[in-house]
Amino acid sequence: xxxxxxxxxxxxxxxxxxxxxxxxxxxxxxxxxxxxxxxxxxxxxxxxxxxxxxxxxxxxxxxxxxxxxxxxxxxxxxxxxxxxxxxxxxxxxxxxxxxxxxxxxxxxxxxxxxxxxxxxxxxxxxxxxxxxxxxxxxxxxxxxxxxxxxxxxxxxxxxxxxxxxxxxxxxxxxxxxxxxxxxxxxxxxxxxxxxxxxxxxx
Numbered sequence: 361x362x363x364x365x366x367x368x369x370x371x372x373x374x375x376x377x378x379x380x381x382x383x384x385x386x387x388x389x390x391x392x393x394x395x396x397x398x399x400x401x402x403x404x405x406x407x408x409x410x411x412x413x414x415x416x417x418x419x420x421x422x423x424x425x426x427x428x429x430x431x432x433x434x435x436x437x438x439x440x441x442x443x444x445x446x447x448x449x450x451x452x453x454x455x456x457x458x459x460x461x462x463x464x465x466x467x468x469x470x471x472x473x474x475x476x477x478x479x480x481x482x483x484x485x486x487x488x489x490x491x492x493x494x495x496x497x498x499x500x501x502x503x504x505x506x507x508x509x510x511x512x513x514x515x516x517x518x519x520x521x522x523x524x525x526x527x528x529x530x531x532x533x534x535x536x537x538x539x540x541x542x543x544x545x546x547x548x549x550x551x552x553x554x555x556x557x558x559x560x561x562x
Contacts, residue, residue: 364450366458372445379435379443387437387444395434399426413479420479428452465516465561472515472561487513491520498524502547502554509555516561519548 382391399405403422407414414420428449435446447455462473465486474486489508496504501522508514522530522540530540545562552560 364448364454366454367447367451375445376438376441376443379438379441379445381443382437383442384437384439391434395430399429402426402429415479466559467561468559470557470559470561486515488516488518489514490518492518494520495523496520498522498527501544502551505548505551506554509552509557509560514560517548517552519544519562 403426405419405422405426407419408416414423431447431452432449435444437443438445462475465472465474472486475483477483477485489511491504491508501520505517505519508517522544524530525536525540525543528536530536548562549558552558552562
C-alpha cells in the first residue's frame, strides 16, 4: 500500500485555481490527441476491431499503463477555470490502491454488489435500466421509470432528467433546478415502489 497521502477535494480545488492555463480547444484538439498518439506508439497499442472488449493480456496491460501515463501527462481539464489539474504518478497509484473492492447498490431483497469483472468473468454483469440522463417529459417521468423498474432483468435504475418542473424550465443555478432534482428523486423512488421493488438501487 502506498504511503502517499491521497488527494482530497481541497487539493483538487486549489489545483483548479493554480494549474496551467489553457484554452479548451487546445486541450481537446492538441494535448489529448497528441499524447494519445505518442502513447499508442510507446506501448504498441493496436486494437482488434472485431472485439469490443480486448482479450489479449499484453494489450490489456499496455492499455492500463498508457491510461496511467495519459492521466499523469495530461491531468484533468477544468472548464470553469480553464486550467489543468495535474496529479503525480504516486498520487494516481495511491488512488487506484484505495478503490473499494465492491460497492452495494440498493437494499433489502434488491441489494446487490458491484464487483470488478475481468473480460473472461463468468459472473453476469449488472444491468442498469433507465433513460440515463436523457430528457423526459414531466407528465411521463414517473411511468417511464416505472416501466424500467418492472423489468426483472434490471438490477438498478439510472434516471432521466425532468424537462420541466410545474411547467417551468429548471434553469441551472435557479430554485427550479433544485425543485426538479428533488422531484426526480422522489418520483424515481415512487416508481420503484409501484413496481414492487422499493429497494432498487438508484
